[in-house]
Amino acid sequence: xxxxxxxxxxxxxxxxxxxxxxxxxxxxxxxxxxxxxxxxxxxxxxxxxxxxxxxxxxxxxxxxxxxxxxxxxxxxxxxxxxxxxxxxxxxxxxxxxxxxxxxxxxxxxxxxxxxxxxxxxxxxxxxxxxxxxxxxxxxxxxxxxxxxxxxxxxxxxxxxxxxxxxxxxxxxxxxxxxxxxxxxxxxxxxxxxxxxxxxxxxxxxxxxxxxxxxxxxxxxxxxxxxxxxxxxxxxxxxxxxxxxxxxxxxxxxxxxxxxxxxxxxxxxxxxxxxxxxxxxxxxxxxxxxxxxxxxxxxxxxxxxxxxxxxxxxxxxxxxxxxxxxxxxxxxxxxxxxxxxxxxxxxxxxxxxxxxxxxxxxxxxxxxxxxxxxxxxxxxxxxxxxxxxxxxxxxx
Numbered sequence: 001x002x003x004x005x006x007x008x009x010x011x012x013x014x015x016x017x018x019x020x021x022x023x024x025x026x027x028x029x030x031x032x033x034x035x036x037x038x039x040x041x042x043x044x045x046x047x048x049x050x051x052x053x054x055x056x057x058x059x060x061x062x063x064x065x066x067x068x069x070x071x072x073x074x075x076x077x078x079x080x081x082x083x084x085x086x087x088x089x090x091x092x093x094x095x096x097x098x099x100x101x102x103x104x105x106x107x108x109x110x111x112x113x114x115x116x117x118x119x120x121x122x123x124x125x126x127x128x129x130x131x132x133x134x135x136x137x138x139x140x141x142x143x144x145x146x147x148x149x150x151x152x153x154x155x156x157x158x159x160x161x162x163x164x165x166x167x168x169x170x171x172x173x174x175x176x177x178x179x180x181x182x183x184x185x186x187x188x189x190x191x192x193x194x195x196x197x198x199x200x201x202x203x204x205x206x207x208x209x210x211x212x213x214x215x216x217x218x219x220x221x222x223x224x225x226x227x228x229x230x231x232x233x234x235x236x237x238x239x240x241x242x243x244x245x246x247x248x249x250x251x252x253x254x255x256x257x258x259x260x261x262x263x264x265x266x267x268x269x270x271x272x273x274x275x276x277x278x279x280x281x282x283x284x285x286x287x288x289x290x291x292x293x294x295x296x297x298x299x300x301x302x303x304x305x306x307x308x309x310x311x312x313x314x315x316x317x318x319x320x321x322x323x324x325x326x327x328x329x330x331x332x333x334x335x336x337x338x339x340x341x342x343x344x345x346x347x348x349x350x351x352x353x354x355x356x357x358x359x360x361x362x363x364x365x366x367x368x369x370x371x372x373x374x375x376x377x378x379x380x381x382x383x384x385x386x387x388x389x390x391x392x393x394x395x
Contacts, residue, residue, distance in 0.1 A: 002066065010063045017049035018076040026080035030353055032192030036185050038087055043149050047115045051077075051088065056095035057227045060106060061114035064229045067096075067239055068302045071246045075295075078250025079257065082362035083192025085250055087146035089243035094118040094154060096239055097171070099232050100221035102208045105173065109152060119150035121198065122213070122240075123370075124169055126157025134206040135159075137172050140182075143369075145195040153179050153198060159212065169213045169394070178203040189358075189365030214394055216314065230309040237395050238305055238320065241327040242298065244369045248334035249298070251366075252291045255359045259284060259341045262356070266348065274344070283340040290337050297326050320395045321381040328374040331367040338363050 025042065032038055046052060054070040056062025063069075070092060078085030098109055098118065109116055121141040129136040141155055152175055159170035182197040212220040213236050224232050263274040263284070274280050301323045308315050315323070338360050342349045349356045366372060380392040 007063075007065060011065060011069050014049070014051060014054060014063070014065075014069065014073055015076065017051060018073045021045055021049065021051075022076060022080040025077060025084050026355075029081040029083070029192070029355070029358065032081060032083050033358060034191075036191045037148065037194045038084055038146060038192050040149075042084060043117075043146075046084075046088065047117075052092045052115070052117065053095065054092060055099075055231060056110075056114070057099045057106070057229070059226065060095075060110040062095060064227075064231065066231060066302065066306060067234075067242070068299060071242055071298060071302075074243075074246050075250035075253065078247040079254035081192065082247050082251040082254070082359060082366070083190050085247035086190050086193045086244075086362075086366070087149075089247055090120060090145045091117050091150070093240055093243040094120060096231065097154065097211070097236065098173075098223075099227045100223040101173065101211055102222050103226050105208050106223060109173075113151075116151045117146070117149055118152045118154055118173075119144050119147040119198075120154035120156075120171075122154070122156035122169075122171065124156045124158050126155060126172060126200075128157045128160060128170070128172075130160055130162065131204065134204060135172070135210060136202055137174070137200055137205050138202050140197055140199040142197050143195045144181075144198045145193040147179075147181050147196055147198055148194055151176055155198070155200065156213070159210065168215070171211045171213045172205045173209040173211070174200060174203055174205060187365060189361035189363070191361075230306065230312070233309040233312050234305055235314060235320070235395075237324060241324060241371050244366065244371050245327050245330040246298065248331045248363050248366050249291060249294045251359045251363050252287060252294075252334045252337055255338045255341050255356050256284060256287050256291065258355045258359075259287075259345070262345060262348070266345075268346075277344065280344045283337075283344050287337040287341055290333060294330055294333070301326060317390050317395070318381070318384055321377070321384055321390065321392065324392070324395050325374060325377040325381050328372045328377045331363060331369070331372040332374050334363045335367050 053062040054065050058064050074085050074089050077088055121144040123141055125141055126137050126139040155172045157170055159168050161167050178200055180199045185194055185196045216235055263280050266274045342360050384390050
């Protein structure tokens with residue numbers, strides 16, 4: 001990690017801003033859950049404090065900080081509201097990807113307003129027809145988190161074969177004027193993310209507004225010619241996959257905090273404090289140690305990834321697959337630990353306004369994201385370790 005005085009100052013500024021915002025998020029969490037929407041007030045405060053700009057290029061008002069800073073901020077937000085942390089993860093990571101688009105595309109996004117927010121859904125469901133100068137794109141995508149607050153959308157589709165290249169996953173950058181939002185987000189957890197369906201009908205997308213998502217070549221990510229910070233040399237999978245699992249670590253921390261406060265004060269119907277229950281003592285210790293280990297692995301992995309990024313290299317495929325598995329496993333193990341805390345609260349944790357109950361629903365919802373399908377990623381890593389070809393085209 002670059003520990004220059006400027007970067008250290010900005011890192012502390014952003015972390016303190018997240019901590020200052022956290023109590024407000026906790027107060028608003030239930031309302032966000034009920035309304036299936038992060039409030040305009042919260043979005044405005046996150047913009048004003050620069051939280052969305054952690055990995056945005058300095059040329060466009062950003063900080064260009066290490067992904068570890070970004071994920072530290074996300075964990076802090078998640079302690080108070082996982083929905084807010086979820087939309088921060090997926091929207092806050094987009095400046096990193098946009099930095100790899102051509103400079104004129106970056107100017108279109110940030111030239112007039114460097115706080116512009118971009119939503120996404122990378123599922124490759126677009127109907128893509130090559131036309132002169134680009135592609136005609138149509139489709140309906142699910143799970144576009146915080147789409148109601150976005151000016152632009154990064155939407156997934158398969159770029160057809162051509163010019164000697166095989167079909168590839170592509171990210172199509174489309175303005176909100178061509179996007180229809182279908183408000184259908186009514187789920188078990190992460191309700192405040194407002195991850196509605198979005199639809200596009202026959203929109204022209206110029207070549208420059210299309211990125212070959214998994215490529216790290218300069219030809220496919222020309223923004224890196226100007227944005228030379230090593231963070232932009234990482235692969236998409238190395239950065240984005242943590243955006244949809246790291247909120248679970250912060251959620252687990254939040255559940256631990258709530259459980260500790262509850263256990264110290266709660267006296268059961270038989271006159272015993274929850275704090276005196278041996279099971280409560282055991283599960284809180286296990287939860288704390290689990291959260292600690294998940295943070296250490298995240299830090300260690302990005303320390304290694306940054307070493308490769310500085311050399312403008314990718315880690316060996318075995319490491320990339322292992323780190324991919326580590327990211328996907330987070331949601332599963334956090335589900336286990338929050339479930340244990342819930343069980344130790346008996347019926348008290350089951351009320352809809354219970355913070356631990358809400359986190360329980362949120363981490364289980366997060367586990368459903370396709371990127372958190374840890375069994376699939378375990379098999380991919382295991383196959384390569386055992387001498388078979390890599391079965392994962394995205395890593």
